[in-house]
Amino acid sequence: MDIKQASPDQLIEFEQQLSAEYYELQAQNLSLNLTRGKPSAEQLTLSDALDGILNGNYQEETTDTRNYGGLRGIMGARQLGADLMGTDVENTMAAGNSSLSLMYMVQLNQYLYGCCGEASAWKHLTAPKMLCPVPGYDRHFSISENLGIEMINVPMTNQGPDMDEVEHLLQSDDEIIGMWCVPKYSNPTGTVYSDETVDRIAALGKIAHPSFRVMWDNAYAVHDLVAEAPILANITERCKAHGTEDSVWQFASTSKITFAGAGVSFLHSSAENMGNFEQLLGVTTIGADKVNQLRTTQLIPDMQAMYLHMQKHRKILAPKFDIVLSHLANDLGHDFAKWTKPQGGYFVSLDVKQGLAKTVVELADACGVKLTSAGAPFPYGKDPDDTNIRIAPSFPPLQELEQAMKVLTTCVKLATVRQLLVDKS
Amino acid sequence: MDIKQASPDQLIEFEQQLSAEYYELQAQNLSLNLTRGKPSAEQLTLSDALDGILNGNYQEETTDTRNYGGLRGIMGARQLGADLMGTDVENTMAAGNSSLSLMYMVQLNQYLYGCCGEASAWKHLTAPKMLCPVPGYDRHFSISENLGIEMINVPMTNQGPDMDEVEHLLQSDDEIIGMWCVPKYSNPTGTVYSDETVDRIAALGKIAHPSFRVMWDNAYAVHDLVAEAPILANITERCKAHGTEDSVWQFASTSKITFAGAGVSFLHSSAENMGNFEQLLGVTTIGADKVNQLRTTQLIPDMQAMYLHMQKHRKILAPKFDIVLSHLANDLGHDFAKWTKPQGGYFVSLDVKQGLAKTVVELADACGVKLTSAGAPFPYGKDPDDTNIRIAPSFPPLQELEQAMKVLTTCVKLATVRQLLVDKS
Numbered sequence: 032m033d034i035k036q037a038s039p040d041q042l043i044e045f046e047q048q049l050s051a052e053y054y055e056l057q058a059q060n061l062s063l064n065l066t067r068g069k070p071s072a073e074q075l076t077l078s079d080a081l082d083g084i085l086n087g088n089y090q091e092e093t094t095d096t097r098n099y100g101g102l103r104g105i106m107g108a109r110q111l112g113a114d115l116m117g118t119d120v121e122n123t124m125a126a127g128n129s130s131l132s133l134m135y136m137v138q139l140n141q142y143l144y145g146c147c148g149e150a151s152a153w154k155h156l157t158a159p160k161m162l163c164p165v166p167g168y169d170r171h172f173s174i175s176e177n178l179g180i181e182m183i184n185v186p187m188t189n190q191g192p193d194m195d196e197v198e199h200l201l202q203s204d205d206e207i208i209g210m211w212c213v214p215k216y217s218n219p220t221g222t223v224y225s226d227e228t229v230d231r232i233a234a235l236g237k238i239a240h241p242s243f244r245v246m247w248d249n250a251y252a253v254h255d256l257v258a259e260a261p262i263l264a265n266i267t268e269r270c271k272a273h274g275t276e277d278s279v280w281q282f283a284s285t286s287k288i289t290f291a292g293a294g295v296s297f298l299h300s301s302a303e304n305m306g307n308f309e310q311l312l313g314v315t316t317i318g319a320d321k322v323n324q325l326r327t328t329q330l331i332p333d334m335q336a337m338y339l340h341m342q343k344h345r346k347i348l349a350p351k352f353d354i355v356l357s358h359l360a361n362d363l364g365h366d367f368a369k370w371t372k373p374q375g376g377y378f379v380s381l382d383v384k385q386g387l388a389k390t391v392v393e394l395a396d397a398c399g400v401k402l403t404s405a406g407a408p409f410p411y412g413k414d415p416d417d418t419n420i421r422i423a424p425s426f427p428p429l430q431e432l433e434q435a436m437k438v439l440t441t442c443v444k445l446a447t448v449r450q451l452l453v454d455k456s
Numbered sequence: 457m458d459i460k461q462a463s464p465d466q467l468i469e470f471e472q473q474l475s476a477e478y479y480e481l482q483a484q485n486l487s488l489n490l491t492r493g494k495p496s497a498e499q500l501t502l503s504d505a506l507d508g509i510l511n512g513n514y515q516e517e518t519t520d521t522r523n524y525g526g527l528r529g530i531m532g533a534r535q536l537g538a539d540l541m542g543t544d545v546e547n548t549m550a551a552g553n554s555s556l557s558l559m560y561m562v563q564l565n566q567y568l569y570g571c572c573g574e575a576s577a578w579k580h581l582t583a584p585k586m587l588c589p590v591p592g593y594d595r596h597f598s599i600s601e602n603l604g605i606e607m608i609n610v611p612m613t614n615q616g617p618d619m620d621e622v623e624h625l626l627q628s629d630d631e632i633i634g635m636w637c638v639p640k641y642s643n644p645t646g647t648v649y650s651d652e653t654v655d656r657i658a659a660l661g662k663i664a665h666p667s668f669r670v671m672w673d674n675a676y677a678v679h680d681l682v683a684e685a686p687i688l689a690n691i692t693e694r695c696k697a698h699g700t701e702d703s704v705w706q707f708a709s710t711s712k713i714t715f716a717g718a719g720v721s722f723l724h725s726s727a728e729n730m731g732n733f734e735q736l737l738g739v740t741t742i743g744a745d746k747v748n749q750l751r752t753t754q755l756i757p758d759m760q761a762m763y764l765h766m767q768k769h770r771k772i773l774a775p776k777f778d779i780v781l782s783h784l785a786n787d788l789g790h791d792f793a794k795w796t797k798p799q800g801g802y803f804v805s806l807d808v809k810q811g812l813a814k815t816v817v818e819l820a821d822a823c824g825v826k827l828t829s830a831g832a833p834f835p836y837g838k839d840p841d842d843t844n845i846r847i848a849p850s851f852p853p854l855q856e857l858e859q860a861m862k863v864l865t866t867c868v869k870l871a872t873v874r875q876l877l878v879d880k881s
Binding site: 067069070072075078079081082083084085086087089095096097098099100101127128129131132135136139170173174177286290291292293311314315316317318319320321322323326 | 492497504506508509510512523524525526552553554595602716718740743745
């Protein structure tokens, strides 16, 4: 049925039919969860060899990984991080289990102490602002909000952030001090930034505030769902070409490669940025867990091993994305919503009709299916159109995912038809 | 020879003899290091079973330790921390490999956001100040200095910080917002705070600024060097008695129990403080490495296992402290210096004659023995009397320690005699 052409009577009948389906699903007392991008137990098991992998040898060349020291991490882990991000090992750090912590500390350092002398600290600005491509990653936005940095929404296109808008904003406000980016399989849209977008982002350092910094969170660098995966342009090289090496901080981690809660995080920036950051980092820690870094490099010694390992993740993840996408196509169709078809990453981004995202999330919740809060992928948790729903298919088993998608699509249809009825009344 | 009674000729002769000894030592081209409190390889090996200890079982009750989540850590690790610190498990957190990071984040939280609403943030005070018992731990002082908090020296007595002075200072300045404490085997003096001192510290919350917080770094809670070890009074209980539970943050870790760089840290405070802190912590991380927490609790399941494990450390460490103390007693005697005789911890604190600490450290350095910089155990790296030298005997093998102590005592004697010659000329 084409719902836009449907008569009021047809809509009423359809609403009754959908309501009945909804109450049937509700009677099943489901308890399903599509909220966060957590790997499944099956994926985690791919790295179970980590415990015991050292065979009693805790040494990396001259470093006893068990002891204190080494703020930049062990060389093998730094090399792995550099290969993962496409950066030089010299200015690449291997750190603890949380790249989010590195991001917070980098932002804090620039907020409290500045990139280039105390006067450059963001706290001295009247209204420091961060550009936030939306929808994006809620935990990025929480860091900015926590530091009292104003967030400005920038629309995502299928090439990455709308760069005309970004450049325009930078030229019209001289207190924009950064931009959040997930350049590959962007959270939640799955967008891979185009070569032109990467190049234009690398060039921003030439027009922006001197302490402007791109937070380049390459969280899904090798997290492909397809065999012929898209290739992200190398921003380090583009920055070198533009002479803007200071303008980008790069992050990655093995959280969704080995163990989600016990991986290794990586950081790269220019020599000057790294030196500046380590002045703060060295006050807060003697160094990260080097034993876990050694374990990680034993499990994944190089990028060839990395790709083989990630193929195993893909075999587990790809069928889950297929379920999500086939339910959206078969149950909904494009009368009710549009959605992304990512080639990698952890999410499908679903856009329902304007003003319906919250309603759909509430309906699903009342039917035993937890979804990420509507609005979460936006600064301050506010989706201006109330349209976006993030679907995280990785954690639940296949059968639960089937059930959850059945509930979700029923809720989308029900909410949409009810809205149409209200509009027509 | 009693150098105070020596004639100028006797002193000249003594100086020549010591110089000859010094040059002889220098000719050996030593390269020894007594700088930091690092466990030796032999100590670290006591915990080598950690890697592989899980036998493929990463589950703790209902928690898959491999995955994301759980800001307070796994229950077994929290229980171990609570037992170690003498706190309730409910308000005890098990975190990552660095208790120093926890300390920084706790201080940062109170600096930026305050303990009790935004108005209580330390950044709003004109001149927030931290009391620093001296000599103390340089990394504590670096945190305060980094946040721009003024540090006030408080003398250490053999009962702990001079509490008359602490109470007097608190009554005369209403912007004192905290005090650093290492209550057991204090770094570097080895002092164990007396029961009265612990009680008076617990009572400070009644007279201090509402956001006054004691930073109770119980780093050496079980690090005894003697069989009949002193017992530290339980500050949680004393705070309960005084109704001052909000005034103390407690820290501990397994860094000097298992692996120095790959241990588990612990944090305890009142329910209100913990809730407040987690608002910041939850922005900066999804949680600490729970796999490593599980490993740690497998190696050390309870306090009985803990004490057995620490006895093995003691067997390695005690002979090293014996070497240090016998060299000080035999080579120096109390004409030249005084020093502490700790019953636990990682340091011996040596006080040479006023104005000589820097000279001694320089002489030793030129003779191939690295010591902690003179002044390091004081805020801003400034020892007002230039008298204190921290000796860290844990890391070097016994024979190297013998050599290093021979150099150190020779340098102390040489510097002292040269000073006497200048004084008498």
